[in-house]
Amino acid sequence: MSVDIGIDLGTASVLVYVKGKGVILKEPSVVAFDRDSNIIRAIGEEARLMLGRTPGNVVAIRPLRHGVISDYTVTEKMIKYFVQKAMGKRSFKKPRISICVPSGVTEVERKAVEEATYAAGARDVKLIEEPVAAAIGAGIDISKPCGTLLVDIGGGTTDVAVISLGGTVVSASLKLAGDDFDEAIVRYMKKKHNLLIGERTAEDIKIKIGTTYQMMEDEVMEVKGRNLVTGLPKVVTISSSETEQALRETTGQIVESIMNVLERTPPELSADILERGIVLTGGGAMLRGLEELIEERTGINTMTADEPMQVVAIGTGQYVEFMSGQKEY
Known part of the structure; x- marks a missing residue:
């Protein structure tokens, strides 16, 4: 049995779609790497929990930056890990993988994604532009x-x-995109409240009270971080209207x-x-x-x-069926 897999290889998370089963895997695209022994300690959710919390010899890295491979070897191992996890150990035949890339990538960047996917054990690789995959996944004909x-x-x-x-x-x-929303919140907290916060805290603020449009009622949230003046831990209460100011330029x-x-x-x-x-x-x-x-x-x-987060993965997986359904005269 040959398996068709669609992979949404995102900067923040990787989603894997298997034909007939739907999206069966969604994990952060983070890899924890041991510098001393050159081994990968953890991949996915386990590695994400280590972001900003590791000892000197262990680094939690994101091998993709702005939708493009920034660390080739680590990306290849990450794709391999997710493909094996999605297919299980028992599969004998190499899968056909369709994988999505941002619409503005260069030929060199496309080649890098293709080669990394072949190296991870694909029999055949198809690259799809992200907006096309998203449209198919969103159910648009x-x-x-x-x-x-x-x-x-x-x-x-x-x-x-x-x-x-x-x-x-x-x-x-x-x-x-999303990562820049987080960075904008980090910058705003520094400037306005003299508070230094990490990426994960910024993401929490964005998800819980983040808004880009003035809301009828303001929501508030307590944020913990390090006071830049005293260097000591500190708690600050911020409101959703402040996040609107922080995100204004990016949006x-x-x-x-x-x-x-x-x-x-x-x-x-x-x-x-x-x-x-x-x-x-x-x-x-x-x-x-x-x-x-x-x-x-x-x-x-x-x-x-x-399901906005899943549409690209679904569309990537269904793309092969979509192409085979196209009539030729």
Whole structure:
């Protein structure tokens, strides 16, 4: 039995889709590495818990930066680990793997992903652009000559693309996404409260009270970190309206990118987009107020796909079936 696997190789997390079973694995793309002995200590969730908490010889690293491989050997081992975990030990035949890449990657970066996947034990590798995979996963029929504007906000990259007839017509890829939201919160806490916090705490703030649009009621949260003046631990209470200030610049750049793509869209497809709206996917799409912000600035109805974090993985897995279903004359 040959197995078809779809992998969403993200900067923040890796999702594995197996044909007939759906998304069976979702783990952070973090690897804990022992510098002294050159061995990998942990991969995935176990390694994420070590971020910022390791002794000198153990480093928890993210082998992908902005959707691109920054550490080839570690990425290869990580893909291998997730493929084996998804397939179980009993499989004899090498799987066919379709894997997604951001729409703006260079030929060299594509090659690196392809080679790492072959090295991890794939029999055949297909690369898919992230917005196309996201559109298939969101249940949009992309084979029709009808335009759809898709915004995929991941951990390291944001892809904005107009898709029609199974391909990308106009696209833009921004090296700015979920991780940059976290960094913006870290910077704001330093500047405004003299408090130094880690990436994980910033992510907690983003998930619990983060917003990009003024809310009716302010939500508050206690944040623990290190006081930059005294160097001692300190607790600060922050509100959701403060996160809106912290994220304003970053989300503004994403909206600018959407406007830029809309300006370059052929008029016929612009009419389709006005009718069908903008679809948001990816983990970053779950940030509150993003729909309202984009809608206010563009005047186009904006909605988030169901299960935004899983759509790229689902679409990557279904891409092979989609391609085989295309008629040839």
